[in-house]
Amino acid sequence: MRANILAFAMGVWFLQTQGSLPPFALVVATLVGASAWLLWAGSRPQAASLAWRSLSLLACAVLGVAWAALLAGQRLQERLPAEWEGRDLQLVGVVAGLPQGFENGERFAFFVESVESVESVDAPPAQVPPRIMLSWYYGQQRDERRAAPSEALTEALSEEPSTAPIIRPGERWRFTVRLKRPHGNANPHAFDYEAWLFERGLRATGYVRPKGVAQRLDDFVLGPGYAIERLRERIRHSFRAALPEAPYVGILAALAIGDQQAISAEQWRVFRQTGVTHLMSISGLHVTMVAALFAALVGWLWRRSEGLMLRLPAPKAAIAAGWLAAFGYALLAGFAVPTQRTLYMLSVVALALWSGRNLGASRSLLLALLLVLLLDPWAVLSPGFWLSFAAVGLLFFVGTARVGVRRGWRATLARWGTTQWAVTIGTLPLLLLLFQQFSLVSPLANALAIPVVSFLITPLALLFALLPWPSLLQLDHWLLSLLMLFLEWLARWPLWQQPAPPLAATLLALLGVL
Structure with a gap:
């Protein structure tokens, strides 16, 4: 299954690199023929040989090309003459x-x-x-x-x-x-x-x-989408009204509703220099952290009620609460494409956990990849798509490699340092290929910024969006100010910049990373 999903993804990517679409009749015939062949090959009782597996991979790749071509053709019809x-x-x-x-x-x-x-x-x-x-x-x-x-x-x-x-x-x-x-x-x-x-x-x-x-x-x-956008506008106004002259209120609004227009060019420069740009907009990390916090809170409260426990087990209640929190946060962020991908990934994991099946880290990640490409085949054009799946895959790769789990603050600090090191080294070839630069201080900056932004600044900003109490936002802004002082100091260090490396060199570097 995992190889078939990767083949489908490669087919989707191949279509996005072409200058024209295949004929519509050929696309429909390919969809029907490849799907029928895969269903027939999957129903065979005997074990598949190497030749059959190779044909299945080819059919999945062709199916990815045809699926992406079908959706692209529909969107191209919506053109201005x-x-x-x-x-x-x-x-x-x-x-x-x-x-x-x-x-x-x-x-x-x-x-x-x-x-x-x-x-x-x-x-x-x-x-x-x-x-x-x-x-x-x-x-x-x-x-x-x-x-x-x-x-x-x-x-x-x-x-x-x-x-x-x-x-x-x-x-x-x-x-x-x-x-x-x-x-x-x-x-x-x-x-x-x-x-x-x-x-x-x-x-x-x-x-x-x-x-x-x-x-x-x-x-x-009247409409659900318009009501959500009107709510986002109201929250943005409340942020500006509470701290009209604050230098970092635009960052807080971006973390709450995904509105980045008030972040200044100088602040973006600091984020690029320190490699924390991904933290200053609603990314997959924030959606996942919010889902985890709500799941932990609901699970803890659910276990305090015997009646609720008899109706629904606490783990399932926590899973449902976490997914609903992620869905609500994605809507509040304007349901942008990066948050959609994160929501799809969390949906696959939530369904697996709800059903009691242990799909494993790699299968869960690849099923999320399949769902994203079925709904949004243009995701392969976004650098964030490759970076997000690469980062999550690296975390799974490093996490499952540990034999034993030690306790204590030293072990926790060691695991955190290992995770930071793995993500830094693992994403370096992609960052140089996609952006031609890399922040040398990003491991240190992210080691502090990720927990502070994810567990303190972002939850406080969301809490203010629900309960507009100015003192709450003032506290949040003070915490962000301290973090910005640290990042501005780190931003004085040099940035690694170079021309984009060839694709062959990048692939070789990825093998070296593994």
Whole structure:
């Protein structure tokens, strides 16, 4: 089973590296044929020979290619035709996400409900993707317009200055917009903006016309997703209101609801220099820690009630509570792609533990990998996908290699140091391949930052989100300030930077790590 899942993953990855999709008929025939062959081969009573196993691996790889091609073809249908680029369109839709402010305006995801009119009454109906990314630029002075960084911004600010009203998630608006198909820079080893939009189903970008229609139609559109986004906005406002002038309140908001817009460039530099960037956004580590804390708390309380114990065993109650906590935290974080992957992984583990089956570390991890790729085959395009599974796999690899378990603070400190060393060395080849840099002080920084952020700062930020008591946030900010002093001191040390190594060298380095 494990080899088959890895073969399926390689097939998904291979499809994402191709410049075009295979014909739809071939994709459907491959899906049906490979699935039928695997079912027939799996039902054979005798043990499979090496040839049969090789054919099964090949069928799984082909199935991965076909599955990824099927979903990619469906998403590619949601495209903006070239003839509608750069033309005025009047759209009615709902603000689908938390607006993100930038220097010249705000940017937000927009769910298109209808296209009401176009610039010409004789034109055919416009075809607009259901989810788009819109920018609303604020008015500026004329000397600032001449220094506008992009053609879209220059055109948007070419008219008289205006101030856009406040945009809130869940509101229905009528906008006059201009759209274009997604485009991103093609620099090797750089951030792929076009792939980022594609993975999130945002199939067009554009801006609100300054002199066009901008009318709020409804203050709130009822829907689970919109209600969650409105709750996130309310929590973000409570953070800013409690500590309006605090330098690190943006980090606390990012840990609670995944909103990173208030983290300054200098703070991001410190995080990169010390290798703790993964801790300053809602990552798999945070979701897992929150699930573990809730599971431990509910399990401890459940054992105090004889009646509850007779209805449901405490371990199962703890598993359910941990999964629900992880699900709630993922929703609060905007159900971003990294949190989705973590939730899928935890779901596989929770189901295995609930059923009483011991699948083993490797099977649990690979089943989570299969679930992620079935729901999100574009995950292989994200560096976080490879780093998260590599880190978890290393932790399992190191943890299961221990013969005995010693007790005491010295043994605990030794295990913690071993874990840090394994993750540092194990992810080094991938970090150099994906980011071309590595923080030499990251083991020391993470050794302190991981427990402080995971067990103190993040739980306090979430507690303030539930109980908005300013003193609670002040305590949390004070703890974060002490941590930032330590990280700023470590950030003075040099950063290892080099050109991206060849793939062959990276694979050889991974063998050396093992």
